[in-house]
Amino acid sequence: MKINDVVCPFCGCLCDDLEVTVEDNRIVAVDNGCTLANAKFMSKERLASPIRRTGDGWENISYEEAIQYTVDMLLDADRPLLYGWSGTHGEAQCIGVHVCELVGGIIDSTTSVCHGPSILAIQEVGHPGCTLGQVKNRADVVIYWGCNPLEAHPRHMSRYTTYADGYFLDNAFRERKVIVVDVRETETARVADEFIRIKAGGDYAVLSALRAIVRGKGDVVPGSVAGVSRSQLERIVTLCKDAKFGAVFFGLGLTMTRGKYKNVRNAIELVDELSRHTKFTITPMRGHWNVYGSNEVFTWMTGYPYAIDFCRGIAFYNPGETSAIDLLARKECDACLIIGSDPGAHFPRACVEHLAEIPTVVIDPVPSMTTALADVQIPVAVSGIDADGTAYRMDGVPIRVRKVIEPTLPNDREVLKSIHAKMKEARGQ
Amino acid sequence: MTELLIRNACVIDPLNDICGEVMDIAVRDGKIVESVGSGAEVIDAGGNLTMPGGIDSHTHICGTKVNFGRYMSPEDMRAGRTARQGHMHSTSGYSVPTTYGTSYRYSAMGYTTALEGAMAPLEARHTHEEFTHTPLQDMMANTLFDGNWPIMQAIHDGDIRRAAAIVGWTLSAVKGFAIKLTNPGGTEAWGWGKDVASIRDPVPHFEVTPAEIIRAMIEANEMLNLPHSVHLHCNCLGKPGNHQCTLETFDLVPNANNKRQSLYATHVQFHSYGGSSWRDICSRSEEICRAINSKPQIVIDMGQVMFGKTTTMTADGPMEFNLYRLYHNKWSNHDVELETGSGIIPVYYSRKNLVNSIMWSIGLELALLTDNPWQCILSTDNPNGAPFVKYPEIIALLMSKRYRNEVFETVHPNTEHNVPLAALDRELTWKDIAIMTRGAPAKALGIVDLGKGHLGEGADADIAIYPININETDPATSAEEVIRAFSQTDYTIKRGRVVCRQGTCMVDGKNTTIWVDPHISENYSMDHDPEFAKNFDRYYTVRMSNYPVQEEYIRRNLCIETEAQL
Numbered sequence: 004m005k006i007n008d009v010v011c012p013f014c015g016c017l018c019d020d021l022e023v024t025v026e027d028n029r030i031v032a033v034d035n036g037c038t039l040a041n042a043k044f045m046s047k048e049r050l051a052s053p054i055r056r057t058g059d060g061w062e063n064i065s066y067e068e069a070i071q072y073t074v075d076m077l078l079d080a081d082r083p084l085l086y087g088w089s090g091t092h093g094e095a096q097c098i099g100v101h102v103c104e105l106v107g108g109i110i111d112s113t114t115s116v117c118h119g120p121s122i123l124a125i126q127e128v129g130h131p132g133c134t135l136g137q138v139k140n141r142a143d144v145v146i147y148w149g150c151n152p153l154e155a156h157p158r159h160m161s162r163y164t165t166y167a168d169g170y171f172l173d174n175a176f177r178e179r180k181v182i183v184v185d186v187r188e189t190e191t192a193r194v195a196d197e198f199i200r201i202k203a204g205g206d207y208a209v210l211s212a213l214r215a216i217v218r219g220k221g222d223v224v225p226g227s228v229a230g231v232s233r234s235q236l237e238r239i240v241t242l243c244k245d246a247k248f249g250a251v252f253f254g255l256g257l258t259m260t261r262g263k264y265k266n267v268r269n270a271i272e273l274v275d276e277l278s279r280h281t282k283f284t285i286t287p288m289r290g291h292w293n294v295y296g297s298n299e300v301f302t303w304m305t306g307y308p309y310a311i312d313f314c315r316g317i318a319f320y321n322p323g324e325t326s327a328i329d330l331l332a333r334k335e336c337d338a339c340l341i342i343g344s345d346p347g348a349h350f351p352r353a354c355v356e357h358l359a360e361i362p363t364v365v366i367d368p369v370p371s372m373t374t375a376l377a378d379v380q381i382p383v384a385v386s387g388i389d390a391d392g393t394a395y396r397m398d399g400v401p402i403r404v405r406k407v408i409e410p411t412l413p414n415d416r417e418v419l420k421s422i423h424a425k426m427k428e429a430r431g432q
Numbered sequence: 433m434t435e436l437l438i439r440n441a442c443v444i445d446p447l448n449d450i451c452g453e454v455m456d457i458a459v460r461d462g463k464i465v466e467s468v469g470s471g472a473e474v475i476d477a478g479g480n481l482t483m484p485g486g487i488d489s490h491t492h493i494c495g496t497k498v499n500f501g502r503y504m505s506p507e508d509m510r511a512g513r514t515a516r517q518g519h520m521h522s523t524s525g526y527s528v529p530t531t532y533g534t535s536y537r538y539s540a541m542g543y544t545t546a547l548e549g550a551m552a553p554l555e556a557r558h559t560h561e562e563f564t565h566t567p568l569q570d571m572m573a574n575t576l577f578d579g580n581w582p583i584m585q586a587i588h589d590g591d592i593r594r595a596a597a598i599v600g601w602t603l604s605a606v607k608g609f610a611i612k613l614t615n616p617g618g619t620e621a622w623g624w625g626k627d628v629a630s631i632r633d634p635v636p637h638f639e640v641t642p643a644e645i646i647r648a649m650i651e652a653n654e655m656l657n658l659p660h661s662v663h664l665h666c667n668c669l670g671k672p673g674n675h676q677c678t679l680e681t682f683d684l685v686p687n688a689n690n691k692r693q694s695l696y697a698t699h700v701q702f703h704s705y706g707g708s709s710w711r712d713i714c715s716r717s718e719e720i721c722r723a724i725n726s727k728p729q730i731v732i733d734m735g736q737v738m739f740g741k742t743t744t745m746t747a748d749g750p751m752e753f754n755l756y757r758l759y760h761n762k763w764s765n766h767d768v769e770l771e772t773g774s775g776i777i778p779v780y781y782s783r784k785n786l787v788n789s790i791m792w793s794i795g796l797e798l799a800l801l802t803d804n805p806w807q808c809i810l811s812t813d814n815p816n817g818a819p820f821v822k823y824p825e826i827i828a829l830l831m832s833k834r835y836r837n838e839v840f841e842t843v844h845p846n847t848e849h850n851v852p853l854a855a856l857d858r859e860l861t862w863k864d865i866a867i868m869t870r871g872a873p874a875k876a877l878g879i880v881d882l883g884k885g886h887l888g889e890g891a892d893a894d895i896a897i898y899p900i901n902i903n904e905t906d907p908a909t910s911a912e913e914v915i916r917a918f919s920q921t922d923y924t925i926k927r928g929r930v931v932c933r934q935g936t937c938m939v940d941g942k943n944t945t946i947w948v949d950p951h952i953s954e955n956y957s958m959d960h961d962p963e964f965a966k967n968f969d970r971y972y973t974v975r976m977s978n979y980p981v982q983e984e985y986i987r988r989n990l991c992i993e994t995e996a997q998l
Contacts, residue, residue: 008975162973275763303499306523317514
């Protein structure tokens, strides 16, 4: 059986034109997807039953036991952390917020290790953005800054920018100019019309130089800024000012390098400046599938996009204090529920060590590096493969992902609902 | 079967022509009935003011741009927060509260129904998700059609029936309630960083004018037999001299429906400015109201500005950018492909600022100069003019000349040279206020027949009991009491259950989403239109099959099915 217009559950592009072939409730082929999508759909390494660590290995336990373990762990904790959320759908994230509120815990998503700085910048200066279709149909200048879509978001350029058909462009591929800014010549840089190679850590200076030139103050810019010649910067500014519609996309090369949120703020202010001359927009390249959905859900439920601490009853937000890495590094949290992410593979060593010391439950379909730190893992259906639900694309467009095969395991929201119900019962509510 | 009897209620129910009569209200299974048995739960209203639940017919509380207002403003989130308690979740936010915060605060003020003012169809799922978490109000969504490509093309081709068919398909697909036009044509122009300057200024590339869009949408609205009229945010919002644009727009409106208005013009305060620059801006409320008084086919809401901090948010992207260039605070913008735009900036309305003082005056003038209160609904365009928690103060300003004068003394001293407010002696009555906050919005939205906005037999038992005795209180001299009473009900009853008691919400609640599904003949069905489908899949970034909002998003809902003349 072929299923059309399937939504991909891998990255923030949320491509929704995949064709999946299913036989005997197994996926046998995926068309239109990138290699990352194929790997996700075709993965066979799923865990079949909840497991609990024993002295020297693992034992299978029932869902009921696993859920009870989680409930006891959370109710017993003084400073529980509920972390991850990017790999799951919005409905599960909502229940996660309720659970967190009930135990007075901290809820954080992978945002705090990816585009957290972007959000801090947006909270200072705002965000002139748009949906991806605006770029596809109009943009004649596209800038990729500190990101490498050909490898990290493989269909971004073909669906939304460089290679996509656009209503207002006769020959989109020829009419669009692509500018890539990076510290090394990536795959994406090789297909760019202009490649600006910056010395590592020089983003802020280059952005400031561009802003100065846009404002007509180019004479203050030295001949070379972080390895980039003034003449190239001037050429870029002319390209941007002459554009009918310019779109900036930026990645962790901007958010997680020296300057962090100040870099992003400077990039937004460049776009703000260019908006006084022509149309310009800026969009963060959100990586982990529904990470933007976690920000949306947390925001309407609690008021803040990530790193929310309920320990005083009210929602309290102070990234750097209430974000997962900082809590773990301070050894402050004493129990952790991890869902839809793999901090074991990404967090600093000190944080991982602390995770290994405290009771930790992982809700995830597959064994991962985080499994090695966990006491219990609860396997679930995969959102977008055997579970449905809502995900938000990197530009804020919400899309419902479907099940393409019938689940044999409960999904995230069902597991969390049971946890929440049992906790309420235990608290006499 | 559950029964409730409210005794000694001093009822104002304008739709049933009841004004201040002390009576009992019987409720069975969520509906108002003639009588109930002796086992019914009894609430003694103690002779206090009792009205149908409040209806906000234009407010921004759920969806993409509202949430972005929260997301970008931790300072606003910190400015209003409460801890989890009983049935109430924790809340954050002052001008853009979290969904629960909005729901609880509206409920405490006796509001039981609200219309989200602007939903981009492509992002409708988001609005519906937030509706689910706004449990104590029934919700509807104005759906944006101001820059819709296939509709502008149909209008350009002179095919209004096709335009209507696309509206019908979209409303049904996104579970929307009504046609919203925000700066028609201007939001598409903003896709190029431009705007339209008047209702005769053609939209770049599409070569249709705002006037053509407005007229076509009014016609399409009636072809689809929608409960509400076209809901319009006029062009040129916030620009000195824009009253001309507003008056020209009003002149476009036929009297096309005998049950309700043919055009709902929203937040008209922002569209009633004279002058040619910020230096000579003045009120033109008198001309605007003269037009309204002579055109029963138009209903407006005030869009009152109140002093203090708030957040402005609208689909009108170019207007927000202009505002940003005045305020230099922070600016977010979010254009939506093939459909519309949006912008957000925080603002501070200062009584020491002449322009802000004039804006404050104009809103009040509109309410005082519109002869028929059924034509002027109380609103702040929440949160644009002020957060909705300011409604009680607005009510007091409208009911008391003395209170108005007191506040007028504190605004910018030159205000009086630019506005007629000081010369207006009218004081609105309790009944006027009931009309402006219940009867008129229900009638304008076309939901009276669904049992909204009144307390007649068969109506939804959505009831607000305010702690004030209107026979013993002279609102002209008791502004403080009026404000206190309207700020917090004794009881807010929703679907026959007490949902809020003196500010404390008593239940988890569950909202009903009201939406429309116009039945359109096969010939005009966009589901079978190859041209529509081809362009859809070519220019949107979401496939047509993934676009409609699924049933999962509207678990409790009320669908208004209409027969379209198509």
